[in-house]
Amino acid sequence: MLLAIKAIKANRLKTSLIILSLVFSITSIFLITSISNGVISMYSSMLKSDGDIIITQKNISDTFFSNVDIKLIEKIKTLDEVTKASALIVGASMVEELPIVAVYGVTENRFENYNLIKGAYPKENEVLLGKSIYENLDKKDEIKLSNKVFKVAGVFESSIGFENGGAVLNINDASKIFNKSASMIMINCKIDTDIEKLALKINLFNKEIEAKSTSNFVDNYNQFKIIKTSSNVISFISFCMGLLTIASILSITINQRKSEFGIKRAIGISMKKIIFQIVNEALILGVLGFFMALILSNLALFLIKNNSFLQGYVNGEISLEITIFIFFTTLTISILGSIFPALNASKTDPIVLIQGDKI
DSSP states (O other): OHHHHHHHHHTHHHHHHHHHHHHHHHHHHHHHHHHHHHHHHHHHHHHHTSOSEEEEETTOSSGGGOOOOTTHHHHHTTSTTEEEEEEEEEEEEEETTEEEEEEEEEOGGGGGGSEEEEEOOOOTTEEEEEHHHHHHOSOOSEEEETTEEEEEEEEEEOSSHHHHTOEEEEHHHHHHHHTOSOSEEEEEEOTTOOHHHHHHHHHTTOTTEEEEEHHHHHHTOHHHHHHHHHHHHHHHHHHHHHHHHHHHHHHHHHHHTHHHHHHHHHTTOOHHHHHHHHHHHHHHHHHHHHHHHHHHHHHHHHHHHTOGGGTTSSOOOOOHHHHHHHHHHHHHHHHHHHHHHHHHHHHSOHHHHHHTOOO
């Protein structure tokens, strides 16, 4: 280990290049993973906050395109297992200079989900604004949504970025704007209810709907799958870039240290010890790069979270699970990036190394 540290100090330029490549690769993996997980977590938290069953239009790719007849609520309320049924319209609109703002049309029994910090819940032609969007508006008494002006009735605060940067209308106003009855219907059930059995019963009410348990809906939501897949692909590309960069720089470094390795081989130091030293050097650099990337990633996420332009829509937190996963990913990059140059150096004849021929 001491030999590895001395070697790192002796090759400061190459060491800096390896650490920089590691930091950028690891930071990109941190940010991509945490932001994609943050988006999924925010939307799933919003869905899970009120409802054991979610009803959407059958065979739709996204809730934005779903249209469910709100009159279905009256039939659902007759079921003994149901304690509450509410409806939600999900849409988006431009507001002032903000390019896109989430708009939620909700039934009156969902207003209690929004924690008021100012004013009152909206009536007809009124809107309730999330704290993030409210603070970014020039005119705070009214806003225009899809060419219709709404009076600002109140302001609410939510830990969910999508809500905190959104606008809430009563469902009748939202229905006129987005030309739909409801995007989804949320159902709360009694504690001892068989959720899957009840979902099957509700599906019999209308062949155009699809009722699923909230957990099942979240787990199989197409947009979440797309986000996760995209995140994994980009993270893998970052992993490969980091791996290639480290392997390339280490190959150059080892080539410049060929005399050192030749002398070690000539005095009887085994191939295993030479490989072990090189891998140790890479692991030390990997650990340093990891902690630097962790600090940089947390700083970047803090700035993203508090960027008023993003309104809280882009958010992410580095969980312990992500941290452990990326730590071992870093070690893998370091080991794989060093093992091939190390094997190449250890197998070369010591006379060739000392003479300075190419590895």
